[in-house]
Amino acid sequence: MARTETDRCPGVLAVHQAADGGLARVRVPGGRLTAQQLEVLRVAAADLGDGRLELTSRGNVQIRALDADGPRELSDRLFVAGLLPSIAHxxxxxxxxSPLSxxxxxxxxxxxxxxxxxxxGLCANPGLAELPGRFLFALDDGRGDLADVQADVAVRALDDRAAVLSLGSRHVRVGWxxxxxxxxxxxxxxxxxxxxEWRIAEVEDGEQQILKGLGLQADEMADSRATKVTAGVHGSALVVTVPLGSLTxxxxxxxxxVADEVRVTxxxxxxxxxxxxxxxxxxLVTTPESVWDGVTACAGRPGCAKALADVRADATRSMPTFARDGRRVHWSGCERRCGKPADxxxxxxxxxxxxxxxxxxV
Ligand code: SF4
Incomplete structure (x- = not known):
């Protein structure tokens, strides 16, 4: 069976059937949305879903509670807005x-x-439509904010001439x-x-095999410094936390x-x-001192049939008194821990x- 037939990662047409209806995931490469595109998503959520826009741990946007006709109508709207350049991909x-790039x-x-x-390049390559929906590319502008996202193929800037290309634990210096x-x-x-396999890390000796196929040899030490981007002003940008990642x-x-372009982190x-x-x-939250900065939750009840609790409601009740020691907090409705941070x-x-x-x- 072709991988695309067994891949259960949701998209816009191949939606996930959740307890509250179809769940569509709209890919947003680099997290960049023009104001017009965000408006298309907002109106689509109101017309076709439950009205909310969910932000995901990969900087994508989800719309929930679609009915049977929802995916077709949604895909038509996204195509016109430039959010669906290739149905196959x-x-x-x-x-x-890096959202502050x-x-x-x-x-x-x-x-x-x-x-x-x-x-x-991805959308222009028909063969790459066969990639698993979990396969992840990451481009870090050098600050280390994507150091823990566990991408399959990652680059991290050294300066304006060079970067380090990483496949898992193997690293190569390359020109931009x-x-x-x-x-x-x-x-x-x-x-x-x-x-x-769904990821490079699952292929035995996959990193080395791929580098060899590219004619490259691992020759670089990794910069493992990781930084956390908090809510607040950073240079010419303002990072705004969306409580539980759910935009009303x-x-x-x-x-x-308020902006010509919004970047989803x-x-x-x-x-x-x-x-x-x-x-x-x-x-919305614009300061790092807020109890909501760094707090995430899965769908929970009533959206997910596996959920043992309404984690969003419980988090909303509990967060003001929750001990967290400066760490991120993730609430899960069951042991699968969907959307959890890396560690x-x-x-x-x-x-x-x-x-x-x-x-x-507790
Ligand atoms: S962690 Fe469990 S309850 Fe939460 S969305 Fe995933 S499967 Fe559903």
């Missing part, structure tokens, strides 16, 4: 980029033009001009060496009105220009008679 456009002094190189080139083609070639090489109609409408926040005001009035977080999991917090019953 819609689930494989998984490209993360080019906007503050921590950014060693603006990776967003590379994202555009990579996305175009070669980066898009090398990332695409690495994905093609993965398809050549994999059987039914009112919040989305306000964001549409992998941390359930968005980036808008510094100086924007009025966001706190609709429940170093407070792990809150619903069980049949309450919650486990870092394994301890």
């Amino acid at each position: 819609e689930r494989v456009r998984n490209i993360l980029a 080019g906007l503050d002094e921590e950014s060693r190189y603006d990776v967003l033009p590379v994202v555009t080139a990579l996305d175009r 001009a070669d980066v898009p083609d090398l990332m695409l070639a690495a994905a093609e090489a993965f398809l050549a060496v994999c059987d039914q 109609q009112e919040q989305a409408a306000v964001l549409v009105g 992998p941390w359930r926040s968005v980036v808008v220009p510094a100086g924007v005001t009025g966001l706190e009035d609709v429940g 170093g977080f407070v792990d809150v999991v619903a069980v049949s008679n309450g919650y486990l917090v870092d394994g301890v019953r």
Whole structure:
């Protein structure tokens, strides 16, 4: 059976059937949405879904509670808005980029033009439509904010001339001009060496096989420094936390009105220009001191049939008094822990008679 037939990662047409209806995931390479595109998503959520826009841990956007006709109507609207450039590739456009790229002094190189080139090259390559929906590209502007996203093919800027291309624990110094083609070639090489694996790390000696296929040799030490981007002003940008990653109609409408472009981060926040005001009035968070900065939750009840609790409601009730030691917090409705951060977080999991917090019953 072809991999695309067994791949259960949701997209816009191949939606996931959740307890509350169809769940569509819209890929947003680099997290970049124009105000017009965000407005299309907002209106589509109101017309076709439950009205909310969910931000995912890969900087994508989800719409829930679609009926049987929803995916077709949604895909038509996204195509017109430029959010669905290739139906064949819609689930494989998984490209993360540092959300503050080019906007503050921590950014060693603006990776967003590379994202555009990579996305175009991906959609222009029919064979790469066979990539698994979990396969992930990441472009870090050098600050280390994507150090823990566990991408299959990652690059991290050294300066405006060079970057380190990483496949798991193997690293190669490369020039920026070669980066898009090398990332695409690495994905093609993965398809050549994999059987039914979903990620490079699952292929035995996959990293070395792929590098060899590219004619490259690992020659670089990894820069493992990781940084966390918090809510607040960073250079010319304002990072805005969206409580539990769920944008209401009112919040989305306000964001549409304040910026020409909004960037969705992998941390359930968005980036808008510094100086924007009025966001706190609709429940968005613009300071790192908020109890909501760094807090995430899976769908929970009633959206997910596996959920043992309404984790979003419980998190909303409990967060003001929750002990977290400066760590991120993730609430899960069951042991699958969908959408959890990579590591170093407070792990809150619903069980049949309450919650486990870092394994301890509360
Ligand atoms: S963690 Fe469990 S309850 Fe939450 S969305 Fe995933 S499967 Fe559903």
